[in-house]
Amino acid sequence: MVGHTLDHVRQAKWDEPLIFELHRPGIVGHLFPGAEASIVSEVGPLDSLIPPEMRRSSPPALPEVSEPRIVRHFTRLSQMNFSVTSGTYPLGSCTMKYNPAVDEFCAALPGFAMLHPLQDPATTQGALELMWELEQWLAEITGMDAVTLQPAAGAHGEWTGVMMVRAYHEHVTGESGQRDEILIPDSAHGTNPASAAMAGYKVVVIPSSEEGLVDLDALKSVAGPHTAGLMLTNPNTIGVFEKDIKEVAGVVHDAGGLLYYDGANLNAIMGVVRPGDMGFDLVHINLHKTMSTPHGGGGPGAGPVGVKEGLAEFLPVPRVTRRDDGTFDLDYDHPKSIGKVKSFYGNFGVLVRAYAYIYALGGPGLKRTSELAVLNANYVAHHVSRIPGLSLPFSKDVPRMHECVISASGLKEETGVTAMDIAKRLLDFGVHAPTVYFPLIVDEALMIEPTESETREELDYLIGVLQEISREAHEQPDVVRGAPYYAAIRRLDEYRAAHPKTLTLSWRAYRRQQERAEGQD
Amino acid sequence: MEFRHPYLPLTRADEQEMLEAIGLQHIDDLFSNIPHEFRLNRDLDICPPHTEHEVSKRVQELASKNVPMADGRAFIGAGVGIHYIPAVVTSLANRSEFVTAYTSYQPEVSQGMLQTLFEYQSLLAEILAIDVVNSSLYDMATAVGEAARMCARVVRRRSRFLVPGTMNPEHRAVLETYCRPAGMTVEAIEYDRKTGLMSISDLEGRLGEDVAGVYVENPSYLGFIESQVDEISRLAHEAGALLVAGVDILSLGLLRPPGEYGADIVVAEGQGLGSPPSFGGPLLGVFGCRMERRLVYQLPGRLVGMTRTVKEPYERGFVLTLSPREQHIRREKATSNICSNQALSAVTAAIYLSLLGPSGLQTVSEAIAYKSAYAARRLDSLAGVRAPAIGNAIWKEFVVTFTDGITVESVHQGLLERGLHGGKALHEEFPWLGESMLLSVTEVHSKEQIDRMAAAVGEIVGAGGD
Numbered sequence: 001m002v003g004h005t006l007d008h009v010r011q012a013k014w015d016e017p018l019i020f021e022l023h024r025p026g027i028v029g030h031l032f033p034g035a036e037a038s039i040v041s042e043v044g045p046l047d048s049l050i051p052p053e054m055r056r057s058s059p060p061a062l063p064e065v066s067e068p069r070i071v072r073h074f075t076r077l078s079q080m081n082f083s084v085t086s087g088t089y090p091l092g093s094c095t096m097k098y099n100p101a102v103d104e105f106c107a108a109l110p111g112f113a114m115l116h117p118l119q120d121p122a123t124t125q126g127a128l129e130l131m132w133e134l135e136q137w138l139a140e141i142t143g144m145d146a147v148t149l150q151p152a153a154g155a156h157g158e159w160t161g162v163m164m165v166r167a168y169h170e171h172v173t174g175e176s177g178q179r180d181e182i183l184i185p186d187s188a189h190g191t192n193p194a195s196a197a198m199a200g201y202k203v204v205v206i207p208s209s210e211e212g213l214v215d216l217d218a219l220k221s222v223a224g225p226h227t228a229g230l231m232l233t234n235p236n237t238i239g240v241f242e243k244d245i246k247e248v249a250g251v252v253h254d255a256g257g258l259l260y261y262d263g264a265n266l267n268a269i270m271g272v273v274r275p276g277d278m279g280f281d282l283v284h285i286n287l288h289k290t291m292s293t294p295h296g297g298g299g300p301g302a303g304p305v306g307v308k309e310g311l312a313e314f315l316p317v318p319r320v321t322r323r324d325d326g327t328f329d330l331d332y333d334h335p336k337s338i339g340k341v342k343s344f345y346g347n348f349g350v351l352v353r354a355y356a357y358i359y360a361l362g363g364p365g366l367k368r369t370s371e372l373a374v375l376n377a378n379y380v381a382h383h384v385s386r387i388p389g390l391s392l393p394f395s396k397d398v399p400r401m402h403e404c405v406i407s408a409s410g411l412k413e414e415t416g417v418t419a420m421d422i423a424k425r426l427l428d429f430g431v432h433a434p435t436v437y438f439p440l441i442v443d444e445a446l447m448i449e450p451t452e453s454e455t456r457e458e459l460d461y462l463i464g465v466l467q468e469i470s471r472e473a474h475e476q477p478d479v480v481r482g483a484p485y486y487a488a489i490r491r492l493d494e495y496r497a498a499h500p501k502t503l504t505l506s507w508r509a510y511r512r513q514q515e516r517a518e519g520q521d
Numbered sequence: 522m523e524f525r526h527p528y529l530p531l532t533r534a535d536e537q538e539m540l541e542a543i544g545l546q547h548i549d550d551l552f553s554n555i556p557h558e559f560r561l562n563r564d565l566d567i568c569p570p571h572t573e574h575e576v577s578k579r580v581q582e583l584a585s586k587n588v589p590m591a592d593g594r595a596f597i598g599a600g601v602g603i604h605y606i607p608a609v610v611t612s613l614a615n616r617s618e619f620v621t622a623y624t625s626y627q628p629e630v631s632q633g634m635l636q637t638l639f640e641y642q643s644l645l646a647e648i649l650a651i652d653v654v655n656s657s658l659y660d661m662a663t664a665v666g667e668a669a670r671m672c673a674r675v676v677r678r679r680s681r682f683l684v685p686g687t688m689n690p691e692h693r694a695v696l697e698t699y700c701r702p703a704g705m706t707v708e709a710i711e712y713d714r715k716t717g718l719m720s721i722s723d724l725e726g727r728l729g730e731d732v733a734g735v736y737v738e739n740p741s742y743l744g745f746i747e748s749q750v751d752e753i754s755r756l757a758h759e760a761g762a763l764l765v766a767g768v769d770i771l772s773l774g775l776l777r778p779p780g781e782y783g784a785d786i787v788v789a790e791g792q793g794l795g796s797p798p799s800f801g802g803p804l805l806g807v808f809g810c811r812m813e814r815r816l817v818y819q820l821p822g823r824l825v826g827m828t829r830t831v832k833e834p835y836e837r838g839f840v841l842t843l844s845p846r847e848q849h850i851r852r853e854k855a856t857s858n859i860c861s862n863q864a865l866s867a868v869t870a871a872i873y874l875s876l877l878g879p880s881g882l883q884t885v886s887e888a889i890a891y892k893s894a895y896a897a898r899r900l901d902s903l904a905g906v907r908a909p910a911i912g913n914a915i916w917k918e919f920v921v922t923f924t925d926g927i928t929v930e931s932v933h934q935g936l937l938e939r940g941l942h943g944g945k946a947l948h949e950e951f952p953w954l955g956e957s958m959l960l961s962v963t964e965v966h967s968k969e970q971i972d973r974m975a976a977a978v979g980e981i982v983g984a985g986g987d
Binding site: 011016018019020027028029030031032033034035036038039040042043046049050051053054055056057059060061062063064065067070071073074075076077078079080081082083084085086089091094096097098099100102104105106107108109110111112113114115116117118119120122123124125126127129130136137140141152153154155156158159163166189190191193194195196197198199200203240241243245246269270271272273274277278286288292294295296297298299300301303316338339340341342343344345346347348349350352355356358359360361362363364365366367368369371372374375376378379382383398399401423424427432433435438452453454455456484487488489490491492493494496497498500502503504505506507508509510 | 625638
């Protein structure tokens with residue numbers, strides 16, 4: 001798969017049953033440790049330990065499968081799963097960069113993995129030091145003064161941040177009752193409005209300008225005494241830097257609101273410009289994007305939140321502190337804190353990986369990371385926007401940052417082939433699809449974020465595949481519309497999956513459906 | 522010297538050629554749109570780059586400053602379980618195809634993750650005796666918070682959420698943070714100080730037309746088994762509220778599953794199913810509900826459903842489904858803002874539960890029942906020690922109270938000096954319990970370790986706490 005040699009790439013396909021269908025009564029998968037006979041004889045029968053009315057009457061219908069068969073089962077399933085270690089994964093907004101192997105090693109060290117969160121701090125100094133140092137680094141990278149590592153994901157960080165905006169208006173401006181609106185551009189990630197709503201706010205949508213940026217006039221017309229804050233990502237979701245950020249920040253601050261930075265796109269600007277320097281008051285960072293911790297098929301991630309000094313008192317508890325003698329502790333004594341947003345201190349295992357990643361690259365490496373991520377995105381944008389049927393909407397002559405949003409609306413008009421069809425056809429060439437139909441301000445959007453991890457050859461291959469798909473769309477559109485052909489399975493019926501009559505969310509429900517169907521025969 | 526790094530596979534020559542291709546001279550030209558006044562114009566003040574060898578040395582140095590005790594030396598739980606993890610679980614869950622994938626937005630190339638998550642949902646559904654389990658929330662604490670908010674969406678115009686007075690305080694704190702912006706209030710139901718059981722009369726007194734849900738923990742945070750679940754369930758439902766049950770998955774080889782006593786929503790902590798304590802995260806929020814339209818369409822989080830190919834020949838496959846509930850479609854009207862979840866922890870749990878099977882679940886459930894009862898008896902036999910200090914029947918966790926002027930702190934320090942770790946001190950959370958700690962005993966604790974711990978407590982108490 002080097003250079004422009006275009007080949008179909010066949011994904012592994014196993015006809016692998018559900019684990020329940022591998023059930024063989026009497027097989028044992030693993031011998032779990034039981035109670036010693038001497039303990040059993042000393043404490044007496046279970047009936048004396050557990051109230052009879054609370055005893056389970058029959059064991060759950062879990063499958064009985066042997067250890068070797070379980071190993072094959074999940075190995076085969078894993079082989080039917082595309083990942084960053086399999087190939088290019090230009091999923092826009094998700095920053096699917098390489099996840100260093102050493103980071104996995106670090107997180108699995110028994111000194112971290114086998115640490116209980118409630119152990120005496122004297123026995124957890126290394127973990128606390130790691131968290132403290134990571135907080136300092138993240139504050140420096142974002143230009144903030146204080147950081148919490150507690151939120152478990154980006155959206156969780158957003159909600160934590162908006163809760164702090166709320167606390168700010170309760171305690172500082174005293175205008176919490178009146179300030180009940182959060183302003184959000186129409187190009188924003190869906191989590192922004194959802195997080196604001198979960199924090200009890202009304203969402204006011206700001207339309208984008210013709211350049212795809214925040215429309216300043218529109219912003220001015222809604223910013224005012226009801227504004228609690230603005231949520232913004234910069235560069236924004238079309239991959240363009242909001243050049244008027246100074247004016248945007250001025251309007252929001254003058255109205256008495258705070259500026260929240262959605263860090264989903266931070267991979268574009270590390271070491272170049274910092275949210276704290278462009279006027280933002282709060283920021284969350286997706287460690288599973290920018291700091292390379294793996295996405296795990298959907299999580300766990302981590303969404304630390306950084307704030308300016310004046311907001312530090314509202315951060316969730318506990319906070320990690322360093323005492324004068326150089327030892328570390330957890331501090332719960334922050335009466336104005338928004339409280340706890342999660343058990344304990346965050347997704348610690350993810351924090352270890354992020355620490356190792358930042359330590360490996362250092363300041364110069366992070367800056368170089370952003371430069372190359374931006375270079376790759378612009379290289380792809382340049383070539384892909386010249387492919388027949390594809391175009392680069394908004395701010396055409398302005399460089400993209402870490403990602404570009406391509407519109408396939410021309411191709412759809414010319415050939416009937418949609419962004420979704422292109423996405424599916426890409427899978428046949430061993431490339432993951434970009435994010436499709438997002439942001440909402442672009443028709444037939446293909447949001448491409450190559451990241452800095454791709455080599456020149458891989459970028460050329462991606463471009464070459466998109467050229468080939470455009471050619472196919474014009475010559476044999478049905479080929480594209482029928483894709484994928486080389487994935488483990490052909491296109492799936494999502495309508496059927498969601499229809500109340502066929503909705504099947506568990507083996508239990510499936511079995512009952514089967515029984516009902518048999519009963520009707 | 523030129524900066525090179527293994528994570529950055531582009532040469533300077535590549536860079537120059539690519540810049541030329543797009544009509545630019547210098548890499549800085551790419552950032553021309555960023556106002557100069559905001560540029561950093563200095564190096565980030567963090568650390569220099571390091572080789573992998575240096576990375577691993579630094580991180581191991583930090584790890585070595587910890588004393589990891591979740592191996593049988595610590596008798597502590599309170600939300601994070603110390604359980605045996607079969608080697609197969611770690612080995613399979615670490616496969617990079619699972620680890621380095623994103624959410625399965627392209628189901629055709631993500632059948633491995635989707636089928637595994639469907640199996641996760643299905644295995645837990647069997648254990649909980651409930652039809653729908655989502656593919657994970659962050660942890661049990663946030664799951665309780667989401668459950669309360671879901672109750673208020675399902676039974677409208679109700680804003681009170683009742684919880685046991687003995688509820689896990691960590692979960693309670695998170696629940697409060699989740700409820701406050703929704704205009705919901707959380708109220709604790711009184712309980713019997715001897716048995717820990719919920720006061721039925723107080724529950725009845727509090728129930729009314731503005732109660733959205735009633736939460737019951739079983740086993741409770743303090744370890745006792747709440748044996749009145751049928752009564753609580755009946756009363757909650759008669760008042761038009763939903764019943765939310767918080768359970769310990771590994772107790773359900775022995776205890777009745779929440780689906781059998783009418784729970785509408787079920788939450789649990791899934792970390793114990795194959796994931797290490799890892800200083801409290803990643804955890805795994807288990808979240809399920811009964812298969813009822815009014816519930817399922819209000820469920821937070823991702824769901825994997827079974828379907829088939831669009832065209833013949835039909836093949837079975839799996840997709841993310843009912844996504845109109847979610848933020849990327851519904852935005853501010855979504856059931857939750859959750860996007861990234863704990864999928865890999867759910868994969869881990871699916872592998873663990875596959876190994877467990879019905880007999881493994883029974884073995885572990887019973888081992889914990891026997892061993893925790895044994896530990897409590899050993900401690901209770903000591904002068905100046907009462908265990909369990911609250912509740913009759915316990916499972917896994919139990920309260921130990923020290924009398925005769927012995928402080929929890931002295932016991933805690935004494936155990937640390939002996940290379941052991943006691944339970945969570947309860948004097949701040951439950952001051953009326955006096956000098957007490959919440960101990961946790963699981964299948965990993967051998968009789969020898971339990972005996973050593975009890976003997977150590979005996980020594981400390983016998984010496985008057987010194």
